[in-house]
Amino acid sequence: MSLQPFRDVNVHASTSHYAFTSPSTPNAPTLVIDRPSGDIRLNDGSLLGAKRVSSIAGILGIIKLKLDKYVIVITKAQPMGRLQGHMVYRVVATEFLPLRERSLHDPNEDKLLTLLKQFVRNGPMYFSYSIDITNTFQRQAESDLSRPLWQRADDRFFWNRFIQTDLIDFRTGSGRGGQQPGADPYILPVMFGMLRIAATKIGSAPFTFALLTRRSRYRGGTRYFSRGMDEQGHVSNYNETEQVVILNDHTGGPGGFMGGSGMQSGKSGGLAGNELQIMSYVQTRGSVPVYWAEVNTLKYIPKLQIRGVDTAVEAARRHFDEQITLYGENYLVNLVNQKGREERVKKAYEQMVRTLISSPSETSESDRFSNEKTTSISTREQHQRMDRLHYIYFDFHNETKGLKWHRAQLLLDQLSEGLMKGSYFRGLEMPGDSTGALEVRSQQTAVVRTNCMDCLDRTNVVQSMLGRWILTRQLIDAGILQPGQSCSDDPVFEDLFRNMWADNADVVSNSYSGTGALKTDFTRTGNRTRAGMVQDFRNSATRYVKNNFLDGPRQDAFDLFLGAYLPPTSVVGSSVYADSRPVLIQSIPYVLAASLFIIILSLFTRRAPDSAVWPIRLFIGLCFAIAAWSLQFIIAHGMLYVNWPKLRTPPFAVEGYQEALTRAHKDMIVGPLITAASSREKKTRHSSITRMGYMEEGKKRIE
Structure with missing residues (x-):
């Protein structure tokens, strides 16, 4: 079989x-x-x-x-x-x-x-x-x-x-x-994420270089509709990235899925005497493991909500218990800003780590640029399972501002000891073993778990830096590089390495935020460029539009495919995607667009010489006033215009929507009209649902 x-x-x-x-x-x-x-x-x-x-x-x-x-x-x-x-x-x-x-x-x-x-x-x-x-x-x-x-x-x-x-x-x-x-x-298992495989060489030594990122199917979703952690300990946007080097890889060319019985094993013949050797290193990323969310209100910076850390301790314990079981020692690299709105997320993470480990020991380092360049929280002696957590905060924003992205290397000073102890995986495929089983020569016993707010842009920059460091060590151990050399010394391979990691950033970012990653110019070229900053601005603007107006259906698709939402069997009722907002509220963006169109048209249309000026000016002034009021109303009641997920609407979205709707009913201009229209719509909807129920019963009898 x-x-x-x-x-x-x-x-x-x-x-x-x-x-x-x-x-x-x-x-x-x-x-x-x-x-x-x-x-x-x-x-x-x-x-x-x-x-x-x-x-x-x-x-x-x-x-x-x-x-x-x-x-x-x-x-x-x-x-x-x-x-x-x-x-x-x-x-x-x-x-x-x-x-x-x-x-x-x-x-x-x-x-x-x-x-x-x-x-x-x-x-x-x-x-x-x-x-x-x-x-x-x-x-x-x-x-x-x-x-x-x-x-x-x-x-x-x-x-x-x-x-x-x-x-x-x-x-x-x-x-x-x-x-x-x-x-x-x-039964065919499928992985979601990023995969690149390339035949390359450094000097005269050929090898296969691969990068795989696996996205977790738990708590899958989009940027602002999936944050933090659930009660089972699953965090949002969790990805495992494995960087692989294969030596003595004598595999054949590509083959299709129509291979005959001789290819059923999928193996290609290798050269005897040169056993295939695999070296790999694994990193992880994932949302900060506390209960938190960012609530879309149409403002560029969403509203941040963080529940008490005490309520999330058991869920965080489940999360890290799994991480320790799978990876061993966990080095938790936190890259969020230490000031502004991100500070609350940083403090919540640090409070969680202090709660989980026994006898926490904390050290901080500062300089003239930052009061807190790095912070480390760990325990000197391990007495319990959670003591295998080692928290490292790095002030990424201050250390790299002014396009000084090379200063991210300072983080290596904090991690070098853990990276050396954690080692990497190395296995040999013994000649004559048809199963392809690997003989283990060394194992990776620690993992670096990196996060920023989104686990996208800053995270990928740091992960690629760690990947380059460990790759240099692997190639030195294999004898391809000499001590003191670096894999980045070879310009051809360095270009391949940078572009592969930049592709990884774009794939992970696209699946979560809807656009490619920011800061990939640094990952691809090693320099922060003006063109890269312009591209980041475009991506940021696109993210704003997608996260507010397009991500609701995308989140629904995640929930459907992954089984977080199970469609009901009954077909009675209107479409779940029917717009249930009062018609007057639905119409305000169209009123704004029409007013702006008339204003632009009047500004760029030539006026007849004998036409009266004041009526046109009054009309344009009225359009200006209507446009200003419409824009103010949309901004003030932004949650009414966010495209929320319809299948599993987040609780914070339901609460915020109802609050915004209540405020809209109190508006001096349209409030009374909305209230009257809503009453009429409720009566019509009740009658429609009753008729649909009779129709459904008739359809079932016919079937």
Whole structure:
């Protein structure tokens, strides 16, 4: 029985089922998904009455919306390169196969399906048929290679785990029947994040250099709608980044998923006598582990909310307990500003660390530029598990202002001892071992967990700096570099290194904030440039627009795909995306736009010589007054105009919206009109819902 997913899968469709077969493995059972029930079964023989639809790269998963289930299949995959001889692919195109032959249309169903398709299309997702890319090489070396690939996957980074639930439940026999190992090759784990693989060299020494960033499926979401930590200890925007060097990598060229049985293992032949050697280093990033949020109000700087640290201690303990179990010693690098609005987040983080560790010892360093250049909180003697936390604050803003970004290297003085003790992973693939198991020569026993407010821009600058430092040490240990040399001495490799880390910054930032990262000119070139500052301004402006007006539906897509929101089965009621605000409030942005249009038109339109001046001036003045009032109203009641998530609206958004609506009702100009219109709308909506209920009952009887 194959332990790895099938590389070639054919889809056969009929009115009663979808059937999935592997032409290169004719003895394997056929996976059948019955229509429209969605029941799954295995069939040993070929099914009659089904026609072959297409060849696919794999099954991404099965998702249930309000009216129907959809099988999401990967129709196109792009080879990205090989890791340890195993080809890795990126998901390029997918297709949603409905279980109902004739789909029932519903405004909610259509909207959710559109959101999902756009989310899957834009999401950078990667997979391999033969290597577990959800796990670091160190964790892979400790895993049981006799288990199917999906069972070895790291649950945090098994991005499609929720939509694989139906297949996994069928495989494990949850609640009905026994184990179904024949389903293993149809379950394909997918990673969300960034992956780059490049063949390079320093001097005359060739090697493969790779960078992988895995985004956690827990507390996934967008910038202002997913902050801080939940009660289970999962933090927002958590990413694990692994930097990999592979020596003696004699793998072959790219291969597609249509490889025959000889390629089913995914391995390419290596040269005997030169064992393949892998060195990797892992870093993590994640939101500050306290209960906090930033509330959009249409102002450029959102309103910051932080709950008491005491309420989050147990959740933070769960978070760090997992981090210590997985990575060992944790060096917590905090890069938020020590002044202004970010100061509250800094103090909350430090209070949390003091609460968790026993006998905290604190040291600070200052200079003429900063009263607190660095702060360290740790314990001299470890008495309990949480004493393996070591907090380091670095005043990134003050140390690097004036384009002096090279001063970020000062952080290395605080971390060098921990980096040396924590070491890195090094493993050898022994010749003749067909499983590809690694013989461990050294292990990484500590991790640097870096954060700024968003865990995006400043974080990536520091992580790339640490990556360069550890890479130099690895290459010196391997004999490629001599003591005193640096990997950055080779200009060709340095350009590759910088651009790979800058790509990493952009991918992580895009999935969270909707734009590329800031400060990537420094990561790409080593210098902070004026052009880079202009690009950062454009990205900041784009982030403002997206975070306030476009991220609500994007957050809904995260919640749908990851299973944080389960659509109800009832179709009674209007669309969840119908605008429930009073019509007068909805109309004010249009009034503003119309007023500005008239003003601009009048300023740039030539006036007839014999026309009266004062009526036009009065009319323009009136438009100015209307535009000023409309703008003032929108700013004063900004929460009414933010595009909030509709499926799982955050509690702070619900409260803020109601407060803003209450203030709007008290407005001297439009308040009475809003109140009267709202009363009429409630009566109309109640009548409409009643009629829809009768229609739904009739539809069910017809079906």
